[in-house]
Amino acid sequence: MPKGFLPMNELLRAAAADGYAVPSFCAWNAESMITVLSVAADLRAPVILMNGPGEYPLLGPSDMAAVAHTVIRRFSQPVALHLDHGNSVPLVCECLAAGYTSVMLDFSQRPYRENAAAQREVVQLAHPRGVTVEGELGTLGGIEDEIAASHIILTNPEDAKKFVEQTGVDALAIAIGTSHGAYKFKATPTLAMDIVEKTHKLIPNTYLVMHGSSSVPKELVDEVNKFGGKVPNAMGVPIHMIQQAIKLGVRKINIDTDGRLAFTAAIRKYFVEHPEGFDQRKYLGEARQAIFTWIQSKMKDFGTAGHANDYKGITLKDTMARYAK
Numbered sequence: 001m002p003k004g005f006l007p008m009n010e011l012l013r014a015a016a017a018d019g020y021a022v023p024s025f026c027a028w029n030a031e032s033m034i035t036v037l038s039v040a041a042d043l044r045a046p047v048i049l050m051n052g053p054g055e056y057p058l059l060g061p062s063d064m065a066a067v068a069h070t071v072i073r074r075f076s077q078p079v080a081l082h083l084d085h086g087n088s089v090p091l092v093c094e095c096l097a098a099g100y101t102s103v104m105l106d107f108s109q110r111p112y113r114e115n116a117a118a119q120r121e122v123v124q125l126a127h128p129r130g131v132t133v134e135g136e137l138g139t140l141g142g143i144e145d146e147i148a149a150s151h152i153i154l155t156n157p158e159d160a161k162k163f164v165e166q167t168g169v170d171a172l173a174i175a176i177g178t179s180h181g182a183y184k185f186k187a188t189p190t191l192a193m194d195i196v197e198k199t200h201k202l203i204p205n206t207y208l209v210m211h212g213s214s215s216v217p218k219e220l221v222d223e224v225n226k227f228g229g230k231v232p233n234a235m236g237v238p239i240h241m242i243q244q245a246i247k248l249g250v251r252k253i254n255i256d257t258d259g260r261l262a263f264t265a266a267i268r269k270y271f272v273e274h275p276e277g278f279d280q281r282k283y284l285g286e287a288r289q290a291i292f293t294w295i296q297s298k299m300k301d302f303g304t305a306g307h308a309n310d311y312k313g314i315t316l317k318d319t320m321a322r323y324a325k
């Protein structure tokens with residue numbers, strides 16, 4: 001069984017071979033990482049830990065990677081450490097030096113040529129180290145920390161093909177109508193599944209990534225609001241749509257908002273029920289349990305549970321050799 005972080009490519013390669021997807025959870029401290037990894041260990045599932053510019057004001061890339069590399073030692077299921085929405089080439093370099101096994105440069109809001117040229121540069125920096133590269137083409141809406149786009153520009157499958165050929169990225173985030181955050185839709189959700197299908201047909205060996213994949217479950221939103229929160233009219237991507245996207249070729253599912261909601265609901269409830277409480281060991285414990293339960297359901301929904309043995313201990317060194325061919 002693998003020890004330490006694997007190149008993300010290897011997790012997605014196995015997922016593609018067997019038609020499931022690997023969830024990528026935002027995890028930015030030891031507790032959140034251990035919680036994700038414990039669920040993955042229980043369910044014998046591969047998983048991706050991600051963090052990026054939104055989290056770095058709390059803990060910078062090298063400290064974050066140091067925590068992650070310490071925490072991973074006691075787990076043996078396949079896991080990748082991914083830079084989510086990297087916003088500059090120097091940041092990507094910092095993450096490569098720190099020991100991330102996958103990096104994303106998000107220049108999707110820049111002109112195509114600039115995005116492609118920078119991605120190519122990142123590929124040239126990452127592949128000799130065996131590190132996976134994710135690019136993005138098209139624009140997701142919504143707001144997630146540093147990333148804000150007021151409107152969605154759906155990915156053109158032909159452009160996606162050209163982009164992959166020009167850059168050599170391993171994985172590609174495509175815009176199909178999702179957005180970051182808790183307010184994804186105002187009415188019945190619709191997603192451009194035809195774009196997933198066409199893009200997958202055109203570039204079958206590139207791992208398609210679905211960002212903005214929180215389902216924003218009504219129970220969680222109701223719980224937050226019941227205990228004093230104000231999250232009105234929140235709406236996410238129904239699970240059946242994510243499952244359809246997986247059937248059509250999506251291999252990595254990015255989730256952050258649902259974890260925030262689960263965490264916040266548990267803490268709000270704790271404070272309302274224990275107004276005298278001020279011990280973070282207690283309320284963080286409640287929050288951790290809430291996250292645990294929520295991650296379990298995602299692992300089952302995406303077909304990831306039970307796939308920990310799909311890997312043969314492929315390391316960064318092995319992928320270095322593969323890219324050099």
Ligand code: 13P
Nearest residue numbers: 181211212213214256257
């Ligand atoms: P959500 O806001 O839907 O959780 O999406 C997170 C994401 O895509 C991070 O890259």
